[in-house]
Every structure is written in structure tokens, then in C-alpha cells.
Amino acid sequence: MNLSVMMPLIVSGYAGEIAGFIAEKMEDIRELLQKSNALSFVAKGTFRQLDEIFSECSLEGWDGDKAKPISGEVLQDARKFLDSFPLGIEAPEVGAEPDGAITLEWYRSPNKVISISINPDGWIYYAALIGTSKRHGADCSLMGISDDLVEMILQVTRGN
């Protein structure tokens, strides 16, 4: 048997096991950190604000006009969406829209703001004004927060 041919295979197999082990541990740590980020939202009162919004806006016409009520499903979708946030994201201001959506907003000034709606249709919709740049679009809320949205939130919140 030619050892010079075998060795790289043995080494790469061993390295592969180590790489797998490290990747597994990294994933464990990432999950742990993500839980701690969700706990941070709890500490900052974001989840409490969600419950307040739900109780304030769960009746038809809560805006004095024709507002639709916030449903329990939208509340759960908002919680799950927040759970998907990576570490280091500032806690948002929580609000409600008259079409039955819950909003998460990061605001610095009228020219530096991003608003995300968790809609009754299971989608999230966002709009942002960041200086002269305007962005808007949609994502499926089940997929969690996208890298693109994280980047926009950081553009609004970084540097104050």
C-alpha cells in the first residue's frame, strides 16, 4: 500500500472530523447566543411591549376609525421573528398599524428610519429612509430576518 497516497486521506479525514466537531460546537454557541439575544429583548421590554400592543389593539376600530384588530397569530409571528434576530441588534420600538399589522421600528430621525410590519398574511413588509436612499420590499416572516434587513437596521442605528 502506498502510504504517501494514504496519509493525505487519513489526515483529511481526521481534519474533517475536527472541522465537523468545531462546526457543531460553533452552531451550539450560536444558538446559545441567539437565545441570549432573545433574552435581551425580554430584558429590554420588547416582548412586554408586544403584549401591550396586543391588548390595546385587539378590538375592531381601536384607532377611532376602521382599524382591524391585531390577531394572536400576528403576535406569535412577531415573537418568532424577533427570536431570529442575530446578536447585537438594538431593541426596536413596537407599534401597530390600522390594517392589523404589528410594527418594529428603528428610528433616529425622520430621515433615518426603518419600519418592519409583521402582517396578518404571514409576510413581513419593510420601508426605510436612510439619508437620500429609499428602500422597501417584502419577505416571508417564517424565514426569519434576512441579512439585507439586518444591514439596513445597522445602517439606521450605527453611529447614532
Next chain:
Amino acid sequence: MNGFIAPDEFLARYITSSKWLHKDQTVTQNAFIPPDSELSVTRHLGLTEGAIWIIGEKIAERIHRSLHGRADVETSHVIAQHLKVVPQPEDGNPNHANIINWPPDKDAKKMCALEIARAAHFVANPEGKV
């Protein structure tokens, strides 16, 4: 009631939720998202300051909420978003109007609402708490 709404006419959107205000007393876009195809506003036209507040107080009383204030915006800023303002007088509010012609997609609606909120000016209810 005049059927034409001039671009320099002011419109009021009553603020019945404290969560429609930022900490710096600017209005959030949430206040300008329509529940369906139209958004209710009140024209300032011909009303005294006191009369504008009385209409708002009646709306807040109807839902047992505090009237935090109102967001005033010039019609030109609404028209700039390709929206229309049409008079829709109601019992107790002959100055009632609707903002219509909203884009079908929610994200496009949000962008319109952000732009209107950016141009709006919050006026606190002199009788209430913000």
C-alpha cells in the same frame, strides 16, 4: 362643503395611540397606514383651532381613549405620493375626508406613509397628556 381640496390645505390625523409618536414627538408612519383602501383625515378648512380639537375629542371618546394630539400635514405632501384626498363629510364632522388611491402592495403603502409622516407636524392636545 367644497369638493376641491387645495394643495396648500392642511389635514389633521388624530393620534389616539401614544405608540404613534416617537420620543422626539414626531409621528410614526403607523398613523398613516390605511386600514383598507382609504385613510380618514379632517380638513382644517374653515375650522377654528377649538373646533378641530372638539372633533378629535369626540373620536377619542367613542373608543374610550385619550386624544394625544393630531398630526397636521399639508395636502401637497399627500399628493406628492400619488395619492388623492377626497371630501367625505360625516355626521358630526363635515370636514371629514379620505386619502385614497393607495398602491396595492403593503411595502409601497409603508413608503408613502413614511414620507407623509416625515412631512407631518405633531400638535399636542392642549387638554390632554402625551
